[in-house]
Amino acid sequence: MDMEKKIAETIKKYKLIKKKDKVVVALSGGKDSTSVLYILNKLGYNVEGLMIDLYLGEWSEIHKRNMKKFCDGIGVPLMIVDLKKELGQGICFIKAVLKQKKGLTGCSVCGTVKRWILNKWARKLKGDVLVTGHNLDDETQNVLMNFLKGNVILGANSSPATGGEINKDSNGNHGKFVQRVKPLFFVPEGEIRKYAEAKKFEIMYERCPCAFGTYRVDTRAWMDSLGLTDGAKKKIVENFQKIIPKLKKQQNRELVICEGCGEPSTGKICNACKIFECL
Ligand code: SF4
Numbered sequence: 650m651d652m653e654k655k656i657a658e659t660i661k662k663y664k665l666i667k668k669k670d671k672v673v674v675a676l677s678g679g680k681d682s683t684s685v686l687y688i689l690n691k692l693g694y695n696v697e698g699l700m701i702d703l704y705l706g707e708w709s710e711i712h713k714r715n716m717k718k719f720c721d722g723i724g725v726p727l728m729i730v731d732l733k734k735e736l737g738q739g740i741c742f743i744k745a746v747l748k749q750k751k752g753l754t755g756c757s758v759c760g761t762v763k764r765w766i767l768n769k770w771a772r773k774l775k776g777d778v779l780v781t782g783h784n785l786d787d788e789t790q791n792v793l794m795n796f797l798k799g800n801v802i803l804g805a806n807s808s809p810a811t812g813g814e815i816n817k818d819s820n821g822n823h824g825k826f827v828q829r830v831k832p833l834f835f836v837p838e839g840e841i842r843k844y845a846e847a848k849k850f851e852i853m854y855e856r857c858p859c860a861f862g863t864y865r866v867d868t869r870a871w872m873d874s875l876g877l878t879d880g881a882k883k884k885i886v887e888n889f890q891k892i893i894p895k896l897k898k899q900q901n902r903e904l905v906i907c908e909g910c911g912e913p914s915t916g917k918i919c920n921a922c923k924i925f926e927c928l
């Protein structure tokens with residue numbers, strides 16, 4: 650089955666997006682998010698790109714340039730959120746401070762900041778859903794990584810759709826936590842790469858310059874060394890989906906509103922605010 654059909658099928662099976670939805674696509678500038686934006690637009694959804702300028706030097710500049718051109722070319726609006734305007738600093742400084750003050754390394758700080766900004770801005774853009782470009786390889790890595798950490802329960806929210814469940818108004822619209830959906834959930838990374846190359850998207854394929862020395866990078870290398878087929882990855886992810894309802898029960902996560910920023914949180918103060926307190 651070709652990739653466009655696969656995506657349409659995942660959307661239908663998991664009821665990820667409705668035809669009348671405003672669809673905000675989180676764009677990194679890489680092959681995954683660019684491809685999913687392109688396909689959703691082609692399928693006739695009302696899409697808008699949302700990108701964060703992380704201030705990762707030339708890497709960010711090239712991605713921004715590419716995405717402006719790309720979105721312009723297909724007539725899709727693009728919002729670029731400036732991290733320095735939002736938080737007063739670029740991501741390298743934020744990561745360095747958190748490493749020094751809390752010993753936090755890897756992508757966790759950046760990931761938390763990005764999720765916080767994307768949710769806030771998806772809501773500002775009146776998005777019904779926030780699409781991310783996570784693919785089958787990312788999801789397989791999540792399952793294996795959590796298993797290796799001895800904390801399988803961390804995967805309780807690894808589904809094609811998460812969020813959306815807090816503070817809906819009486820009409821059921823626009824909760825604080827915008828519904829996050831992953832139409833590429835069952836599409837292998839290699840297939841997306843082939844698609845992007847065949848379409849000759851003007852994008853950069855290099856990974857983020859900060860993505861080194863992390864548990865995810867090590868897990869990816871280990872996973873690659875196992876030579877798992879795409880079929881095996883799909884089996885791992887599909888089988889994991891079967892135990893998610895059980896994990897959710899055990900996790901017993903209740904979302905509340907953060908007392909610091911008013912965003913959704915699992916505790917009184919959200920993880921993003923804990924980062925902001927250090928800056
Ligand atoms: S790879 Fe890590 S540091 Fe780079 S953008 Fe992603 S989360 Fe941030």
Ligand SMILES: [Zn+2]
Pocket residue numbers: 907908909910911912914918919920921922923
């Ligand atoms: Zn907060």
